[in-house]
Amino acid sequence: MNAIESASLHFRRAADSLGLTADRRAMLENPSRQIQVEIVVPMDDGTIGNFVGYRVQHNEARGPFKGGLRFHPQVDLGEANALAALMTWKTAVIGVPYGGAKGGINCDPTRLSVRELEKIVRVFIQKIHEVIGPNTDIPAPDMGSSAREMAWIMTEYSKFHGFQPAVVTGKPVDFHGSEGRREATGFGLYLNVRELLRTQNRELDGVSFVIQGYGNVGSHLAKFVAEAGAKIVAIADARGAIANPDGIDLAALDRYVAQSPGRSVAGFPGAQAIDPQDVLTLPCDVLAPCALGGVITPEVAERIQASIVLEGANGPTEPDADTILDQRGIVTLPDILANAGGVLVSYYEWVQNIQHFHWPLERIRHEQERQTVKAFKEVYAEAQAHRISLRRAAFRIAIRKVDAATEHGGLY
Numbered sequence: 001m002n003a004i005e006s007a008s009l010h011f012r013r014a015a016d017s018l019g020l021t022a023d024r025r026a027m028l029e030n031p032s033r034q035i036q037v038e039i040v041v042p043m044d045d046g047t048i049g050n051f052v053g054y055r056v057q058h059n060e061a062r063g064p065f066k067g068g069l070r071f072h073p074q075v076d077l078g079e080a081n082a083l084a085a086l087m088t089w090k091t092a093v094i095g096v097p098y099g100g101a102k103g104g105i106n107c108d109p110t111r112l113s114v115r116e117l118e119k120i121v122r123v124f125i126q127k128i129h130e131v132i133g134p135n136t137d138i139p140a141p142d143m144g145s146s147a148r149e150m151a152w153i154m155t156e157y158s159k160f161h162g163f164q165p166a167v168v169t170g171k172p173v174d175f176h177g178s179e180g181r182r183e184a185t186g187f188g189l190y191l192n193v194r195e196l197l198r199t200q201n202r203e204l205d206g207v208s209f210v211i212q213g214y215g216n217v218g219s220h221l222a223k224f225v226a227e228a229g230a231k232i233v234a235i236a237d238a239r240g241a242i243a244n245p246d247g248i249d250l251a252a253l254d255r256y257v258a259q260s261p262g263r264s265v266a267g268f269p270g271a272q273a274i275d276p277q278d279v280l281t282l283p284c285d286v287l288a289p290c291a292l293g294g295v296i297t298p299e300v301a302e303r304i305q306a307s308i309v310l311e312g313a314n315g316p317t318e319p320d321a322d323t324i325l326d327q328r329g330i331v332t333l334p335d336i337l338a339n340a341g342g343v344l345v346s347y348y349e350w351v352q353n354i355q356h357f358h359w360p361l362e363r364i365r366h367e368q369e370r371q372t373v374k375a376f377k378e379v380y381a382e383a384q385a386h387r388i389s390l391r392r393a394a395f396r397i398a399i400r401k402v403d404a405a406t407e408h409g410g411l412y
């Protein structure tokens, strides 16, 4: 099942349970605008590089379009559509005044020089600068992009529109970025799993985690839960997978990854190499997919041994797999709730940029914890009240909020 079918089915099942009429459903489901641009740049070896950039603006009933930019060879319009819709529901669940968007460039940043990548990013912004802006559409990092690319976006956009730090979030902290944005998604995942465990009268101490993806999201999740006493028993990335049933020493792993040529966990001497195919079905308490979408298929769902699935990635679980997890009593903390920490702190960054004011880390962490725990409790209460999954509950809350904003705004 592709990403858009998967995102649509999650939406439709929740919309059915709310009895949303067909006309409203079409308005809420379909993207507002889809942009595709050609990016042609000279490569270092003298050849011409051809890339395609995308930006899908899904819904702006609750505020400006908001969402990340993914740099990956599999980026296409369908994936951008699915991820943009998820952003609409995510911003509603976490309660930030934005709509949803997503985009990206079909390139492999690991095979590009910094010079090539910078040219690609700048040409992309030259092509889309008229349809983004601090009050229109605010990009951010996603898979394959980071603070460095966000800084290029800010300066390229500012060439056309004057100094505009609020056009993009996730910038370097010392270049109009926010404290705490880099680790925000991992911190939000930690808060969500902590709150879920508390509903079961459990704490993180001694809880075992398997994490797929050790980039921004996976590595910070690992750090926060390990600090709370959890044990990381396996980690996979694009180049390999490692396991240690006694718990992986993260400080040693991070030193190893920093000096390994591919910046990968593969070959880490403090753990055994395992088959990456096996990682999702290893015995553990919490399974955290923090890489690509669509990895938990029905076949994988039948074999998962964790009791909690913590969705760091966007769209990691296919809808039929979701049903199987529910039937097996495995609790899923859904992407639109669990990984909303990134966009939440992006919102704080945007507010700081607009106010030309810098908040200390303590304030960011305090606000993030308050707003995340509130969203978790709302979703949990909805799930308990209707005896439904946390995903269905999160979608129902999000759809109600976007529907109400569309109604108030006279947009139907």
Ligand SMILES: NC(=O)C1=CN([C@@H]2O[C@H](COP(=O)(O)OP(=O)(O)OC[C@H]3O[C@@H](n4cnc5c(N)ncnc54)[C@H](O)[C@@H]3O)[C@@H](O)[C@H]2O)C=CC1
Pocket (backbone or CB within 6 Å): 141, 142, 143, 144, 145, 185, 212, 213, 214, 215, 216, 217, 218, 236, 237, 238, 239, 276, 290, 291, 292, 293, 312, 313, 314, 339, 340, 342, 343
């Ligand atoms: N960066 C952010 O603030 C947010 C990211 N997300 C989602 O989290 C996921 C990861 O994003 P980031 O950590 O930012 O990306 P990243 O680019 O920093 O890291 C991605 C990680 O996934 C690994 N990976 C890629 N393909 C893989 C495969 N086939 N098997 C195992 N591992 C693989 C990479 O090696 C890397 O370790 C994505 O789904 C993204 O949409 C969600 C919310 C916010």
Ligand SMILES: O=C(O)CCC(=O)C(=O)O
Pocket (backbone or CB within 6 Å): 066, 067, 068, 069, 090, 138, 139, 140, 141, 142, 169, 170, 314, 339, 340, 342, 343, 344, 346
């Ligand atoms: O920080 C943001 O604006 C968006 C992050 C993102 O792309 C996501 O939550 O999937």
